[in-house]
Amino acid sequence: MTQEIKNSPVLEVIDLHVSIEDKEILKGVNLTVNIGEVHAIMGPNGSGKSTLANVLAGRPEYTVTGGQVLYKGMDLLSMLPELRAREGIFLAFQYPVELPGVRTWQFLKASVDAIRQHRGEKVLSVREFDKLLDEKREIVEMDTDLVKRSVNEGFSGGEKKRNEIMQMALLDPTLALLDETDSGLDIDALRIVSEGVNKVRSDKNAFVLVTHYQRILNYITPDYVHVLVDGSIVRSGGRELALELEDKGYEWLRDQVAV
């Protein structure tokens, strides 16, 4: 495993163009994320922010029509989704998928095994894994019996999101992409999820938070805020940009772009 050094770029997105079914969604996105940083990507509905997170994780429906993405210096776009995951990219899904009949425990064990094997680490014994899982489960205050059930099946919206953050804690990613993890959460769930993120956050990893609302940024302080409108980043700034957006809405920026 390569040793990440604080302030070295982990992700470089260069002039990225992405389409889905011949419709261009991202129209030249540039973004650099360094180790130890938290970036918030904000924007109105349909601006392409979820697309960005999903393309970085390798979702097959999207077609990259131009540009380049370097992850730890590697050509990310040529990598299979599972290889990206094994190399430390984690996507917390906006809509976590239900897997009927697939027990959460089996799924997570397979996932941790695959990632550890890729890193050349030894596979955890059942006992070791259970201990690790217990630790991570507590971070998001998740019930024991949820890990015995089928993945996300019959979970409430809040439980699904907490499950995502628990998985993130368990898989210990280098780059975590959080796709609207805050949407649909009540205030307690939002607190639990945010605390989970803060516990995982360190100077050895980096976060990209995709969000519509600045609410979650009250709990997770970003180093940078970027505003994505109609497929390109129209403004970047610090924490204060998010507050300004809350005040003025997205229309204000859209108008500026138009000008």
Place this chain on the structure above:
Amino acid sequence: MTQTLTKYQQYETDYKSFDDSIGSGQPEWLRSMRLSAWSRFQELGFPTARRGNEPWKYTNVGPIADASLALATKPAQVTLDQIKATAPWDDSWLNMVFVDGHYVSEYSGSASGNVTVTSLAQAIANGDELVEQHLGQAPQFEEADGFVSLNTAFVRDGAVLHIKQGVTADKPVHLLFVSSGADEATVSHPRVLLVCEANSKATLIESFVGLDENVYFTNAITEISMASGAELQHYRLMQESEKSFHVGSARVQQESDSVYRSKVFERKVGLGRFDLYTNMDGEGSSCDLKGLYYTSGSQHVDNYININHQKPHSTSRLYYKGILDGKSRAVFGGTVYVQPGAIKTDSRQEDKNLVLSPDAEVDSKPALFIYADDVVCGHGATAGNIDQDTVFYMRSRGLDLEAASRQLIYGFADEIIEAVEDDGLRQYLEKLFLESLPSYKFEF
């Protein structure tokens, strides 16, 4: 073969005299088509076999084969008032009236506006090219059964409708097939051709109505050709005599992006069967088939539906509901085929039945045959009575048993009726179905 000849002696006799009298006036291509259909019928007979006969598994057409039915050679005398008393009628429709299979011009509206409508007999006499192009061309004619062959053998009258490219028909066309139920038991073989050119829009209503409670046989075929982007709303009503036989089919050829919507209502018949084929032979085509059957007495109604997805991105929806009372029997056979390569097919079929009598029987056979992988297909079927918990809930709000169950049965039927967009037709159906619905009987 000799047995067949004896059994179908009446048809044999009628065919000869029909061919002598009418046939000589018909063009050569039609005569030869009829002739080969006749020999096909002699080979096939009616599908009476009881073993290994999947399409007719639950319907025994033996009574039709055994009945002595003479060809209706002319329309019986009936008045328009008699017809209007039984059949749906709206002056805002373009009504074409057929009595005992024969077009009756004095009761029919004249084609006005942008829809071309002719009686089939007239179109044949005119040498209309459309007839030669489309007659017998609808899908699934090769493996068709004896009923289809028989209809073709006796082809003479019916209707030809032509909706030209880009045209939105300004009024619904109503084809009203009246059986007089005159003293002698007769058979008629109406044939309808509907040609919808690209991007046209039309509404077709077909009513099959019996005026008297006698034995007769309606053997009808409707062939529909839909070019790309065409839209059709097709209503079909079975309101025949309780002693009648009715075997009908609609065969629809769908090109790309065409939209076929069908609503079938079956209220009265002795032994009735309706085959509906949609051949979805173009990308992006869709069909939405709804049906409501309500059987009582000793009626027997069979709906046999085939949806054939041949090309990618096509969508089909099927939703049939049945209410069974008395000693009646209803059969539902709905089959969806997804052919190799027809990816992104989205198909759902549903058949729901309310069985209200201990002597009634429902047989439901929804089937899926799928040869492409990237599809989402499903079907569901239910049979049972109204939900007792719901009845109890309603009674706890002060309704009595009968009122509660009546409302539930009404609601069950109304879901299909309220989907009828034409006001006149919907009101007619509400009256026909809802006012005669039984209330649930709890003691058997």
Place this chain on the structure above:
Amino acid sequence: MTEQRVISRATGVEDNEYKWGFDFDIESDKAPKGLSEDIVRLISQKKGEPEWMLEWRLKAYKYWLTLDNEEPKWANIDYPPIDFQDMYYYAAPKSSAEAPQSMDDVDPEIREAFNKLGIPLIEQQRLSGVAVDAVLDSASVATTYRKMLEEVGVIFCSVSEAVKTHPDLVKKYLGSVVPYTDNFFAALNAGVFSDGSFVYVPPGVRCPIELMTYFRINELNTGQFERTLIIADKGSYVSYLEGCTAPMRKTHQLHAAVVELIALDDAEIKYSTLQNWFPGDKEGNGGVYNFVTKRGAARGKNSKISWTQVETGSAITWKYPSVILQGDNSVGEFYSVALVNNYQQADTGTKMIHIGKNTKSTIIAKGISAGKAQNTYRGQVKIMPSATNARNFTQCDSLLIGDKCGAHTVPYIEVRNPTAQMAHEATTSKVDDSQLFYLQQRGIGLEDANYMIINGFCRGIFKELPFEFAAEASQLLRVNLEGTVG
């Protein structure tokens, strides 16, 4: 949460070749090829059967002749005509001509052969708590655990033995659920059946262990026609499991078995099958034709019959394990996984015939199609006028892997009672892309991800199996899916 123990039969596997395909070099005692009245008499004589048994066989054989080689044609399967004169109707390992009295008497070669299959005849090497009756070709070679079963009064032996030792039970029940007139293959089986298992559980006894029969067709060109009869007397319970394999042969082998179950008042029979007959090679050569009639009569009040099947083998499968719900409050269940790959064809499902009051049936069928294979679910639910308050729930789901295979669902729902409630649901799709992506995003490779999803799809069925066999079923699924994705 512990690792599941997996029986060794399916391990150490590197590709999707059939792993059970070795054949044994055991000298066998074979009747001449072809079928005639003489062959029927010979089979009966070889088995030392009483006259009444021979008469029953002959009646069945004569009935079969009247069917004039007309096999049932309605199933969605396609195969060349079978030449019923071009196969052997009786083959038994020579060494079992005198039936073994104890485990020590079993031919060491046969024991070795079954050890190779992972089917332990030696009790020390047994699957824990499972009594095994092994049927090689047509003869039952050994029954384990006999003593323990005898103590509680459970009879578990071969049918040929039962004909001699328990003629009254056999006379009373044989053919009472599946008469020889039932269908073409049932008639054939009744004429020439060679062996199979017989189980009788006396009133009030809960059979203390799982009973298992292991079937294998070894001889070339041999038809296997076993016949199994299980009777659960009042208030008893038994769980029975059968496993099947066959060697790789270039020609097809016919397997036409009949299984009859009878559950009297308050009795329960749980019947599980892991069917892994040789499916033929990747080009569709060889493989077993599996034409089987299985039916249970839930004859007594409050009786219950439950079928669980995992079908991964056979070139063609034609079987509909059914329940006739005669007793009031009786229960019928059918849980099935059918996986077809390469050129396999399966037309399988169930029949639930509701006759008694308050009868209840559940059908859960999962079909998986891959390669160029065709998979059909065919099931009938019939609610007779007498079946007041009958209930049925049916769920059929199909998964398609690749665009050259087919998945078909053909239910027949026949309701003749207004107090019945029945609901049927079916879905067909491929493995969901978003599920695959979710697993891949967690670092799991495509093939493993597919397997996990498909295993999850089948999990509800596997959990109906006894524990050891659930793990084995899962393993069978994996082996048979290898190479189908990615």
